[in-house]
Amino acid sequence: MADLHVDFAGIKSKNPFWLASGPPTNTGYQVQRAFEAGWGGAVWKTLGDPIINVTSRFAGLNYGGQRVAGFNNIELITDRPLEVNLREIRETKRKYPDHVIIASLMVEPQAEKWHEIVKRVEDVGVDGLELNFGCPHGMAERGMGSASGQVPELVEKQTYWAKEAAETQVIVKLTPNITDITATAYAATQGGADAVSMINTINSLMGVDLDTWNTIPNVAGKGTHGGYCGPAVKPIALSMVAECAGQPDMNLPISGIGGIENWRDAAEFMLMGASSVQVCTAAMHHGFRIVEDMIDGLNNYLDEKGLTSAMDLVGQTVSKYMKWGDLDLNHKVVAQINQEHCIHCNKCQIACEDTAHQCIEFFTDTEGQVALKVREEDCVGCNLCSIVCPAEGAITMIEQPTSAPMTWNERQRLLSTFGG
Amino acid sequence: MSLPSDAQLWKIFDEVKPDLKPKKVMEEANRCLFCSDAPCVKACPTGIDIPLFIKKITTGNMKGSARVIMEANPMGATCARVCPTEELCEGACVLNDASLPIMIGDLQRHATNWAMKNHSQLFEVSEPNGLKVAIIGGGPAGLSSARELARLGYQVTIYEKNEKAGGLDTYGIVPFRLPQDIALWEVEQVEKLGVTIQTNTEVGKDIPIDAVLNDFDAIVLAVGMANVPPLTVPGEDLDGVYDAIQLIERVKDGHVRDQFIGKNAVVIGAGNTAIDAATCLKRLGASRVQIIYRRTEEEMSAYPFEFSFAKQEGIEFRWLTQPVQMIGDEKNQVAKLECMHMKLGDADASGRCRPIEIENSNFYMNADVVVKAIGQQRYSSFIEAFDLEHEQGVVKIDPETMQTSNPKVFAAGDVIFGNGKGEAMVVAAAEQGKQAAYAIHKHLLSKV
Amino acid sequence: MHEFKLFTEEKREIDELLNKDCSIVRVQENLDGAFIQFTQDDQTITLHIRTPDGRKYLTNQLSAKRLNRTMT
Incomplete structure (x- = not known):
């Protein structure tokens, strides 16, 4: 059994799995149920001036019969008075002293507002604060959430104000609704943040009802953009974590958020530099009990890899993530069709013929059966055929012997000496 | 048909149902809704957390998946193959009405296959607690008790009269439904926890009952049931007349090879064992196999899936038919079966309609092999030697404490299984074994 | 047309x-x-390379030649 404890910016957690700020962490009742189920920590639903919500609030994206490939919401921060939330946080922390409770905060960008809430929240014994600079809907129209999170100066300033009052760790939660997330991550660093978390939800409109022409979701026939999350956003989140983890002058711990629904996703985020992960949509889809397999699966995976601690995963892939110009141009793979596994759907052939490099062709084998083969000399190794192939093991990408590595950047340097 | 080679023999005994292919496994596992408070779990006698083991398949946590199954059911690999799933978990699946139920049995088989293939050590023992438990009978109930007791720190000894443990899983279910190595793997899992299994050891014969009673802190009686009872018709001792349990046992041990090729066989009875015996004879080359039963399809205790499998295998069913005598030839070999037609009367104590003979309806059936599969006898004299209260060989227990009339002796499995409710399931025996272990733990802890 | x-x-x-x-x-x-x-004896020849593999090959040859030169 490996040790699943993680140290996130000095916050010790029994495992890397935290519930992200959102509907699952609205009340003490819920957070306590989550801790019973095994979650190592929870980021409390964002505290601030209590709001009024609309109904309905959520929509799911179903894809090919699978529900909730994506999810969006137009729910705002907590609608309960601060005092009520604080009482429940205090009670939960008393009952579960070994679990991490982080308070998510959102107030108007004024120093005194930040000072006030930080002091009141820390007074009940939270382990840290997460500044919500991310929600793209509703609160942004009031100058908070992603509206402040998209402006590096505001990120820096607000982080600074929170830090002025804070005694616990300050985590800045970043919005993905920005071209370059490292700009705001850097601003958080400048403001004195102890850690960053990413990503918050992405601007989205889930759909339009073709019968009523209403938006999905709709409020009395009208709609607005919401925050997108769930499995579909994982690659976006992962790349943003990778961008930040790879910044040499920014050494803040990262809490990974976005589409994580099992131990595999969690391990990927950790390999990419996250030392804790946060989950919301998967818990909303299946309940808190999903954490059992996250813990068990990660444990078995670490054992299999011969690792004794979950911390050993953190950042292992960061150095493998780089600029395109530093990738080897000479590396070559070609597709190979394994006849014994091919089920003859011809999807690879049509994909290659219509949309790639026309290098998969029909041939008649010795038994007179029509089959497919790759004309390897024309294959550029794009992976498309193996991506569309539905049969396990039918297409493998085979590495080819090639010349010594040469990256684009090296090539351009070389050519520049020839006046290129 | 000539004498089958070893390879051919095992070919005809290959599992009827192939393993699910990896792609199908993922499609099926991802189709599971991961219900909360799921009806499939409630329908499983051992309470396997089915949605959880399936979720673990989807995340690639195969060890975790196998562990969830085997934790709840130490016979999880066997049950994946022999459980009447449409009556249990799959029958309860919420997708029955919406689309098709999840293939829970097949997914369970996939996960346990992984554990078998990867020699995964799924469980660990606790610190020894210094207490000793004897288990009489190494079948599913006994093994299941042993596994749980070993995990709780008890020093466990199983006394098994056969050469191998596993009981009916090892000897009593035809190989094309349950290969012997599956049952033996489950035995090995129990042994790996430090349980001593003394095979070829019959309590009351090779070791005195008193010794067992005196040397252990508790005893689990899990002897199951005995052979098929006599029909009490003339000619039962002719050559060519077999006891279904013994026949399958010999088949599973590889002793039966060519003696049924081209034979005309009649199997008496329509329970699980009758189906097993009939389909087995067919696979061993019998040219015609008929099942005769004194009641009708309605009352038979074989499951619908067994019935349809038998029909696919070409087994013929003769309902409302009762054997009266077996007639031999000059070599004392059975040649004919005299039968009578029956009709159904009012329901009897078991709730099934009573068969009534129709006068002067006698007729003859040609048969050079007759297999008796009309249930199993009880180990009544053994139970009496143990001085335990019983009702026609069914040991009486307190259902709360699993204790027999001797508070030191607990019982589980077929030995406590009441009459007239079809045949006992492996999964029920496994659960009772677990419960007996917990009952012992509770009982002995209360004394400390 | 096969680019190869x-x-x-x-x-x-x-x-x-x-x-x-x-x-x-x-x-x-x-x-x-x-x-x-290319030049040889005051003569200049110009090759037009169109394919990506050709352009890759060209730089690999240049690199190999440069390596050769530094080693000799």
């Missing part, structure tokens, strides 16, 4: 010139691909 054939032709041309001890004096890349200037 085009590349094979380009490779053959590059190899031929390099084997004749022509040296590459200038490489220019623009919207139409790469233009390689």
Whole structure:
């Protein structure tokens, strides 16, 4: 059994799995149920001036019969008075002293507002604060959430104000609704943040009802953009974590958020530099009990890899993530069709013929059966055929012997000496 | 048909149902809704957390998946193959009405296959607690008790009269439904926890009952049931007349090879064992196999899936038919079966309609092999030697404490299984074994 | 049209010139691909390389030659 404890910016957690700020962490009742189920920590639903919500609030994206490939919401921060939330946080922390409770905060960008809430929240014994600079809907129209999170100066300033009052760790939660997330991550660093978390939800409109022409979701026939999350956003989140983890002058711990629904996703985020992960949509889809397999699966995976601690995963892939110009141009793979596994759907052939490099062709084998083969000399190794192939093991990408590595950047340097 | 080679023999005994292919496994596992408070779990006698083991398949946590199954059911690999799933978990699946139920049995088989293939050590023992438990009978109930007791720190000894443990899983279910190595793997899992299994050891014969009673802190009686009872018709001792349990046992041990090729066989009875015996004879080359039963399809205790499998295998069913005598030839070999037609009367104590003979309806059936599969006898004299209260060989227990009339002796499995409710399931025996272990733990802890 | 054939032709041309001890004096890349200037005995020959594999091959040859030169 490996040790699943993680140290996130000095916050010790029994495992890397935290519930992200959102509907699952609205009340003490819920957070306590989550801790019973095994979650190592929870980021409390964002505290601030209590709001009024609309109904309905959520929509799911179903894809090919699978529900909730994506999810969006137009729910705002907590609608309960601060005092009520604080009482429940205090009670939960008393009952579960070994679990991490982080308070998510959102107030108007004024120093005194930040000072006030930080002091009141820390007074009940939270382990840290997460500044919500991310929600793209509703609160942004009031100058908070992603509206402040998209402006590096505001990120820096607000982080600074929170830090002025804070005694616990300050985590800045970043919005993905920005071209370059490292700009705001850097601003958080400048403001004195102890850690960053990413990503918050992405601007989205889930759909339009073709019968009523209403938006999905709709409020009395009208709609607005919401925050997108769930499995579909994982690659976006992962790349943003990778961008930040790879910044040499920014050494803040990262809490990974976005589409994580099992131990595999969690391990990927950790390999990419996250030392804790946060989950919301998967818990909303299946309940808190999903954490059992996250813990068990990660444990078995670490054992299999011969690792004794979950911390050993953190950042292992960061150095493998780089600029395109530093990738080897000479590396070559070609597709190979394994006849014994091919089920003859011809999807690879049509994909290659219509949309790639026309290098998969029909041939008649010795038994007179029509089959497919790759004309390897024309294959550029794009992976498309193996991506569309539905049969396990039918297409493998085979590495080819090639010349010594040469990256684009090296090539351009070389050519520049020839006046290129 | 000539004498089958070893390879051919095992070919005809290959599992009827192939393993699910990896792609199908993922499609099926991802189709599971991961219900909360799921009806499939409630329908499983051992309470396997089915949605959880399936979720673990989807995340690639195969060890975790196998562990969830085997934790709840130490016979999880066997049950994946022999459980009447449409009556249990799959029958309860919420997708029955919406689309098709999840293939829970097949997914369970996939996960346990992984554990078998990867020699995964799924469980660990606790610190020894210094207490000793004897288990009489190494079948599913006994093994299941042993596994749980070993995990709780008890020093466990199983006394098994056969050469191998596993009981009916090892000897009593035809190989094309349950290969012997599956049952033996489950035995090995129990042994790996430090349980001593003394095979070829019959309590009351090779070791005195008193010794067992005196040397252990508790005893689990899990002897199951005995052979098929006599029909009490003339000619039962002719050559060519077999006891279904013994026949399958010999088949599973590889002793039966060519003696049924081209034979005309009649199997008496329509329970699980009758189906097993009939389909087995067919696979061993019998040219015609008929099942005769004194009641009708309605009352038979074989499951619908067994019935349809038998029909696919070409087994013929003769309902409302009762054997009266077996007639031999000059070599004392059975040649004919005299039968009578029956009709159904009012329901009897078991709730099934009573068969009534129709006068002067006698007729003859040609048969050079007759297999008796009309249930199993009880180990009544053994139970009496143990001085335990019983009702026609069914040991009486307190259902709360699993204790027999001797508070030191607990019982589980077929030995406590009441009459007239079809045949006992492996999964029920496994659960009772677990419960007996917990009952012992509770009982002995209360004394400390 | 199989691009591999085009590349094979380009490779053959590059190899031929390099084997004749022509040296590459200038490489220019623009919207139409790469233009390689070879010289030998005051003679200048320009090759137009169109395929991506051809342009890759060219730089691999340049790199190998440079490596050779530094080693000798």
